[in-house]
Amino acid sequence: MAVVKEEEFEFHTGQNRPAGVPDAIQFIDVHKTFGSNQVLRGLSMGLPEGKVSMILGPSGTGKSVCIKHIVGLMYPDSGDVVVAGHSIPSLSDDDLFELRKKFGVLFQDGALFGSLNLYDNVAFPLRQHTEKGEDEIAEIVNRRLSEVGLGNANEKMPNELSGGMRKRAGFARSLVLDPEIVLFDEPDSGLDPVRTALLCELIKEVHAENGGTYVVITHDIMSARRVAEYIAVLWRGRIVEAGPSQELFESENEFVRQFLAGESSGPLGME
Amino acid sequence: MNELFALPREWLAATGEIGRFMGTVMGDVWGGRVLHFFGESLRQAGILIVSSTLVIWALMFILGLICGTEGAYFLEANGAPAYAGVFAAWCDLREIIPYAFGYMMAAKVGTGIVAELGAMRISDEIDALEVMGIDSMTFLCATRLLAAWIVLPFLYLAGMGGAFLASYIAVVQQVGFVSSGGYLLIFWEFQNPPDFLFSLIKAMVMATAIVLVGCYYGYNAGGGPVGVGTATAKSMVLNLVLVHLIGMLGTQVFWGNNPNAPIGG
Numbered sequence: 001m002a003v004v005k006e007e008e009f010e011f012h013t014g015q016n017r018p019a020g021v022p023d024a025i026q027f028i029d030v031h032k033t034f035g036s037n038q039v040l041r042g043l044s045m046g047l048p049e050g051k052v053s054m055i056l057g058p059s060g061t062g063k064s065v066c067i068k069h070i071v072g073l074m075y076p077d078s079g080d081v082v083v084a085g086h087s088i089p090s091l092s093d094d095d096l097f098e099l100r101k102k103f104g105v106l107f108q109d110g111a112l113f114g115s116l117n118l119y120d121n122v123a124f125p126l127r128q129h130t131e132k133g134e135d136e137i138a139e140i141v142n143r144r145l146s147e148v149g150l151g152n153a154n155e156k157m158p159n160e161l162s163g164g165m166r167k168r169a170g171f172a173r174s175l176v177l178d179p180e181i182v183l184f185d186e187p188d189s190g191l192d193p194v195r196t197a198l199l200c201e202l203i204k205e206v207h208a209e210n211g212g213t214y215v216v217i218t219h220d221i222m223s224a225r226r227v228a229e230y231i232a233v234l235w236r237g238r239i240v241e242a243g244p245s246q247e248l249f250e251s252e253n254e255f256v257r258q259f260l261a262g263e264s265s266g267p268l269g270m271e
Numbered sequence: 272m273n274e275l276f277a278l279p280r281e282w283l284a285a286t287g288e289i290g291r292f293m294g295t296v297m298g299d300v301w302g303g304r305v306l307h308f309f310g311e312s313l314r315q316a317g318i319l320i321v322s323s324t325l326v327i328w329a330l331m332f333i334l335g336l337i338c339g340t341e342g343a344y345f346l347e348a349n350g351a352p353a354y355a356g357v358f359a360a361w362c363d364l365r366e367i368i369p370y371a372f373g374y375m376m377a378a379k380v381g382t383g384i385v386a387e388l389g390a391m392r393i394s395d396e397i398d399a400l401e402v403m404g405i406d407s408m409t410f411l412c413a414t415r416l417l418a419a420w421i422v423l424p425f426l427y428l429a430g431m432g433g434a435f436l437a438s439y440i441a442v443v444q445q446v447g448f449v450s451s452g453g454y455l456l457i458f459w460e461f462q463n464p465p466d467f468l469f470s471l472i473k474a475m476v477m478a479t480a481i482v483l484v485g486c487y488y489g490y491n492a493g494g495g496p497v498g499v500g501t502a503t504a505k506s507m508v509l510n511l512v513l514v515h516l517i518g519m520l521g522t523q524v525f526w527g528n529n530p531n532a533p534i535g536g
């Protein structure tokens with residue numbers, strides 16, 4: 001294990017302000033290295049149950065890697081990831097597949113199936129995991145697609161869509177099974193400001209309607225202000241600070257302030 | 272010099288991994304796990320029929336013509352034109368047609384699988400399947416193998432019929448050193464039903480290897496679009512090597528001790 005230089009972590013208080021509810025997702029001293037690139041370096045964080053949490057952090061710090069750990073697509077080199085009471089690295093394959101049926105995941109670039117049209121993409125989880133008839137499926141799929149403004153694009157293939165459209169379709173697909181744990185990797189990147197605002201409203205609405213634990217990764221501070229109930233700020237593979245969003249927006253921590261205000265001067269540079 | 276042997280060295284290093292991968296996929300088919308996705312298997316079978324049947328048959332037919340022509344002229348030159356049927360029978364059933372099938376399977380089906388699965392891998396589609404709680408290896412690989420096993424025996428035997436016809440046309444209609452009856456007498460004397468079964472087994476082992484190699488390279492592709500291209504090329508090379516190994520071993524095992532050649536008998 002490489003030496004940890006403490007001055008790299010001078011802003012990392014690791015302070016975790018209580019959210020008042022138990023954690024649905026916990027990272028416990030997680031380390032993850034790709035070759036010589038240490039991405040997660042002793043990450044410990046908890047994301048509260050039943051709330052919309054946001055993971056914020058500079059590009060390339062390992063936010064997408066975090067999501068892959070939560071769903072068991074990557075395993076930590078050391079440490080543990082606990083989701084809904086299960087330690088992900090020690091689950092058997094079959095149990096992991098069972099657990100994943102409770103997840104709804106939006107990947108950073110949509111990950112639509114290139115060989116299926118939009119409608120079939122969104123209907124796919126319903127056809128695989130439920131006994132619903134085609135009428136009922138059509139009802140759900142059309143509702144989800146029109147929620148994200150793709151009501152007239154049913155027949156389009158993914159390669160005929162813009163990046164933002166693919167993202168919105170992936171968003172619709174991740175919600176069709178009313179999942180208990182929802183993970184969105186930058187649902188708002190590549191969208192215009194109005195659609196971003198509408199998408200934030202939609203996240204809030206769907207969450208109010210179905211409940212569940214939401215984890216949203218974003219770079220957009222406006223989105224964070226609009227929907228986050230809980231915020232974790234990640235940098236250099238560890239939590240700088242985490243807590244209920246109001247408290248974080250008022251934080252004294254220099255890094256957190258710079259990042260949440262989007263200023264160019266402060267601890268974070270281009271590196 | 273090192274560069275020259277990079278590919279074979281990689282195969283040796285990956286033999287265990289490829290073997291394990293193939294074992295898992297075949298286990299999913301044998302063990303019936305694949306039946307969870309029977310619909311997808313049928314869809315793949317349909318795709319296989321629509322997109323690959325004609326090219327495979329075409330190559331088999333052309334090589335059937337070649338076997339006939341070669342046999343007719345070669346045996347004429349050696350003073351036994353009546354025996355063109357021997358050459359055609361063996362050339363078609365035992366060697367060239369299985370190879371033709373293997374080549375076209377590798378070129379059309381094998382590389383197609385690598386490209387398709389590779390593209391799915393690099394655009395996170397395989398990860399998306401996994402997080403939807405679907406065993407992607409079963410869903411993507413085992414279904415394709417089952418589809419191949421459902422479709423290819425029929426496709427192969429029908430193609431073999433076409434190749435026989437082609438040899439007949441070449442020897443009897445085109446070259447014409449031998450009468451139709453004479454040709455067919457010899458042609459059928461030098462093969463019997465077990466030979467068909469052996470030939471079929473040979474071809475199906477090739478097909479299985481080709482589909483599995485395609486799945487392996489596609490499923491494990493990495494390194495972006497360039498990586499998928501490289502994986503496609505590598506799979507083609509390995510598949511051609513395997514096709515010949517299987518062809519050679521098959522001939523040894525099935526006909527090495529018992530050539531079924533009623534000469535002088």
Ligand SMILES: Nc1ncnc2c1ncn2[C@@H]1O[C@H](COP(=O)(O)OP(=O)(O)OP(=O)(O)O)[C@@H](O)[C@H]1O
Pocket residue numbers: 034037039057058059060061062063064065066108
């Ligand atoms: N499969 C992988 N193999 C090797 N390195 C990887 C892999 N996945 C991620 N990384 C590395 O991990 C680091 C973090 O990547 P990650 O995608 O999590 O960043 P991110 O925080 O999501 O950034 P962004 O906001 O730009 O999406 C990067 O340096 C990346 O190079």
Ligand SMILES: [Mg+2]
Pocket residue numbers: 063064065108185
């Ligand atoms: Mg990311």
